[in-house]
Amino acid sequence: MRYFLIFPFLLLTACAFTDITVDTKGNRENLNLSGGDNREIILLVPYADERDNQNRCGMKKNGYNMDTADVFCSPSPAQQLAESVAEELRKAGFSVKTQGETSKATGVKIQGTLRKFFVEPVIGFTTVSMETDISVHLIATSNNGLNAERTFFVKGMQSAMAATESxxxxxxxxxxxxxxxxxxxxxxxxxxxxxxxxxxxxxNFKYYAYN
Structure with a gap:
């Protein structure tokens, strides 16, 4: 039992001092969504970046739970997340523009703010869990009165014996x-x-904000 407790500690410590870069494009699932009917959406790209630390996207830790190296990301998460959303909306049948203003009274403009994007290891007894927290706030408006906003938060987890780049x-x-x-x-x-x-x-339609 002692061996199993020490082994992940050693693996974590061995690779804890080297900076790495993760790809924010990732390998996303095919959503296969529909319903756009060529309706217009202005989705501003990139999102505004309001992360506490915009210089890195995460940290590495040693076996003593100390911050020892940086995790960088490319492309910028504020850019890539907005582009990924725009791509999926187009696949669903929407007409998506990533800048400018809508000329339609019912055209929708969506502005996003990236509030958090951070990955770090959480050390357990026999394994290490990599956890990525992402938070995005969206505001949707239209010329004829729509005013809606919502905050999204997810936690992505990957358990392993070591905190490797993969x-x-x-x-x-x-x-x-x-x-x-x-x-x-x-x-x-x-x-x-x-x-x-x-x-x-x-x-003509009356809209209400929602959270």
């Missing part, structure tokens, strides 16, 4: 897949709740 990446992949799916699903739900949004012909 395990950090696996945790990031898990979290980015979750957050993109949550955001895209929520936007489609909102658009389907008010099907006149983004249509060519303006329709």
């Amino acid at each position: 395990n950090f990446q696996g945790s990031v992949n898990n979290a980015t897949s979750q957050i993109v799916k949550q955001i895209v699903t929520a936007i489609i739900t909102l658009m389907n709740r008010y099907p006149e949004l983004g249509q060519m012909s303006p329709v």
